[in-house]
Amino acid sequence: MDHMSPVEKGLRGIALSAVVLFFMFPIFWIVLMSLQTNETILRSPPSMVFEPTFRNYIAIVTGKLDSNVASMDITFMRNLWNSILLSAGSVAVALLLGVPAAYAFARHKFRGSEEVAFTLLSFRFAPPLLVLLPLSLYFQQIGLANTYIGLIWVYQLICLPLILWIVRGYFEDISPDLEHAYRIAGHSWLSTFRRIALPLAGPGIAAAGLLAFIFAWNNFIFALVLASADKQPVTVGALAFVTASGIQYGQIAAAIVLSIAPTLALALYAQRYLVEGLSLGAVKG
Amino acid sequence: MPELRIENLTKRFKNETVLDGVSFTVAEGETTILFGPSGAGKTVLLRCIAGAVDPEEGRITIGGNDISDVPPEHRGIGMAFQNFALFPHMTAFDNIASPLTARRWSREKIQEGVEQVAKLLKIGHVLSHPPRALSNGQKQRTALARALAASPEILLLDDPLRNVDAKLRFEMRLELPRLLADQGATVIYVTQDYKEAMALGDRIAVLSGGRIAQIGTPEDIYRRPASVEIARHFGDPTINLLDVVPEKDGGGVFTRLSDQRVPLDSGLEAAVGRDCVLGLRPEALRFSDSPDGIPVEIEAETPFNEKTVTLVVTARKREILISRPAGTAAPGSGTARIEVDATDALLFDRATQERIAPQHRGGGKSEAAA
Numbered sequence: 001m002d003h004m005s006p007v008e009k010g011l012r013g014i015a016l017s018a019v020v021l022f023f024m025f026p027i028f029w030i031v032l033m034s035l036q037t038n039e040t041i042l043r044s045p046p047s048m049v050f051e052p053t054f055r056n057y058i059a060i061v062t063g064k065l066d067s068n069v070a071s072m073d074i075t076f077m078r079n080l081w082n083s084i085l086l087s088a089g090s091v092a093v094a095l096l097l098g099v100p101a102a103y104a105f106a107r108h109k110f111r112g113s114e115e116v117a118f119t120l121l122s123f124r125f126a127p128p129l130l131v132l133l134p135l136s137l138y139f140q141q142i143g144l145a146n147t148y149i150g151l152i153w154v155y156q157l158i159c160l161p162l163i164l165w166i167v168r169g170y171f172e173d174i175s176p177d178l179e180h181a182y183r184i185a186g187h188s189w190l191s192t193f194r195r196i197a198l199p200l201a202g203p204g205i206a207a208a209g210l211l212a213f214i215f216a217w218n219n220f221i222f223a224l225v226l227a228s229a230d231k232q233p234v235t236v237g238a239l240a241f242v243t244a245s246g247i248q249y250g251q252i253a254a255a256i257v258l259s260i261a262p263t264l265a266l267a268l269y270a271q272r273y274l275v276e277g278l279s280l281g282a283v284k285g
Numbered sequence: 286m287p288e289l290r291i292e293n294l295t296k297r298f299k300n301e302t303v304l305d306g307v308s309f310t311v312a313e314g315e316t317t318i319l320f321g322p323s324g325a326g327k328t329v330l331l332r333c334i335a336g337a338v339d340p341e342e343g344r345i346t347i348g349g350n351d352i353s354d355v356p357p358e359h360r361g362i363g364m365a366f367q368n369f370a371l372f373p374h375m376t377a378f379d380n381i382a383s384p385l386t387a388r389r390w391s392r393e394k395i396q397e398g399v400e401q402v403a404k405l406l407k408i409g410h411v412l413s414h415p416p417r418a419l420s421n422g423q424k425q426r427t428a429l430a431r432a433l434a435a436s437p438e439i440l441l442l443d444d445p446l447r448n449v450d451a452k453l454r455f456e457m458r459l460e461l462p463r464l465l466a467d468q469g470a471t472v473i474y475v476t477q478d479y480k481e482a483m484a485l486g487d488r489i490a491v492l493s494g495g496r497i498a499q500i501g502t503p504e505d506i507y508r509r510p511a512s513v514e515i516a517r518h519f520g521d522p523t524i525n526l527l528d529v530v531p532e533k534d535g536g537g538v539f540t541r542l543s544d545q546r547v548p549l550d551s552g553l554e555a556a557v558g559r560d561c562v563l564g565l566r567p568e569a570l571r572f573s574d575s576p577d578g579i580p581v582e583i584e585a586e587t588p589f590n591e592k593t594v595t596l597v598v599t600a601r602k603r604e605i606l607i608s609r610p611a612g613t614a615a616p617g618s619g620t621a622r623i624e625v626d627a628t629d630a631l632l633f634d635r636a637t638q639e640r641i642a643p644q645h646r647g648g649g650k651s652e653a654a655a
Contacts, residue, residue, distance in 0.1 A: 175368065175370065176337075177366050177368060177370035178370050178372060178373075180332070180335065180337040180357070180364075180366075180370070181364070181366060181370040181371075181372070181431075182372065182383060183336070183337075183356070183357040183358050184335050184336070184337070184357050184358070184360070184362055184363070184364045185358075185383040185384040185387050185431065185435075186358045186359075186383075186384050186387030186388055186435070187358055187383070187386075187387045188356075188358055189356075196372060199374050200373065200374060
């Protein structure tokens with residue numbers, strides 16, 4: 001890396017730009033779409049020259065969708081709020097349950113610990129539809145259908161294994177000697193967990209929490225089946241734009257931009273936690 | 286300061302027995318060195334005492350109290366780890382202060398305590414640094430300061446000089462005895478370096494294969510090692526080991542090297558006719574002009590600062606190392622004769638590899654290996 005010729009540098013730059021362009025183009029295009037009317041979006045050939053309009057955003061924020069035939073109410077802002085509530089709630093619960101569990105799996109090799117950990121991970125393998133049918137029946141019986149609590153509970157299928165397995169790895173990377181040293185110094189088990197294990201696994205916990213948040217945010221099928229309109233997140237809410245009179249591309253684009261904004265902002269903010277190394281040079285080898 | 290007693294301690298990991306019935310006592314205020322090759326179980330033993338590892342069997346008592354069920358934080362032990370185990374997210378100050386905050390000292394007392402021990406270890410100027418900004422020597426001192434900060438009654442030092450450079454190791458080897466004596470603590474000090482063991486210990490416990498192979502004063506271990514293995518570990522250059530069969534005639538017990546008599550201690554009569562290993566310390570050999578000396582061929586000479594080591598071979602191609610203080614005259618090449626000091630010769634049984642202690646009529650087994 002230190003000895004790159006100008007040609008190599010140039011090629012590297014081109015390759016990196018190509019990759020960035022490839023992955024960023026859909027986002028760039030959707031931002032453009034969100035600023036256009038349906039007519040300019042659908043013209044052929046497509047063009048990047050148009051008169052930007054904020055009508056789509058205004059429609060979404062005010063909740064009044066005007067199509068050329070009729071006017072209808074949409075609850076997109078409500079969906080957005082639901083998404084935030086469901087994702088944040090599930091991640092909070094998953095962190096509360098998953099971080100201590102991850103610590104237990106990392107530090108205490110008890111009989112069957114690997115099996116239990118793997119079973120938790122295997123929840124991620126099963127197709128969601130497999131569990132959804134029985135779940136929706138149960139939920140109706142015990143009154144959890146169409147409640148935030150029920151949804152947050154089901155979202156643990158997404159968040160908990162993720163947090164458990166990522167954070168477990170971070171805990172395993174912490175030298176047990178650090179914890180022994182703190183306990184021998186005279187601190188209790190609990191204070192060792194809080195003062196040594198948690199801060200040192202901090203970047204990992206932040207990364208796992210962020211990933212879990214994004215997965216929860218992007219979930220579609222659980223909420224589609226288990227919740228009615230007033231509890232549905234943006235992923236399901238976006239379906240409302242497919243109307244009888246046509247698909248409202250402009251509004252869909254604006255809705256997508258609004259719905260990816262929180263996760264994007266979160267990812268940018270948490271970047272330093274994701275990059276920050278765990279090894280801070282206190283333990284050799 | 287209490288006495289630390291370890292009784293019949295056994296620890297297994299899966300099917301591997303790491304400690305196998307280890308028993309010994311460290312008298313109050315005494316420093317005992319735990320010496321042994323890697324994998325001998327030294328660190329595991331230390332962790333059992335500290336409470337980081339639970340033994341399967343056996344008892345550990347401090348001042349007569351069984352601490353088997355006492356959690357590590359209530360054992361009142363200070364420990365320095367081989368890998369330092371400094372908390373990476375805290376400054377050196379907070380690292381050293383951690384035993385004091387656990388004891389709920391006031392802020393002023395903590396400040397005072399940390400500064401005092403930091404001054405003692407000459408790290409007062411780096412207290413605000415995190416561990417990653419410290420040099421290896423400073424890390425090592427910080428770890429030591431943390432272990433000493435609360436003036437624990439029992440101090441466990443797990444090879445604290447292993448990861449520091451040679452110069453610092455030498456300095457610390459000089460400093461540590463005074464430091465430990467000032468603390469007055471009962472100390473167990475783990476090392477793989479025989480010089481460290483000889484320099485720092487009131488007593489040395491040699492651990493081998495999970496058992497105590499020998500325990501005694503540094504003098505005991507060096508002069509009267511219990512086995513070939515221990516003799517080999519203590520001493521630089523390594524002890525010369527030669528297969529011999531002792532004989533006896535009117536002049537006493539002796540053995541032959543290149544057909545020359547090497548007299549042995551008269552108490553070694555029991556070894557006559559048995560297959561033995563003769564242990565000769567390189568510094569117990571010297572060049573000689575006497576016609577009774579053993580004829581050897583000089584192969585190579587290696588000068589060190591304080592001594593010169595010569596490799597010679599006997600007529601039967603057995604290699605022998607001879608060490609002499611630097612500056613003393615000696616033949617540089619060709620043939621020469623060497624002389625053995627009988628009192629320094631050690632005899633081991635070739636089958637059991639154990640030392641055969643001289644039996645004297647009056648003293649009985651007074652100096653048998655412990």
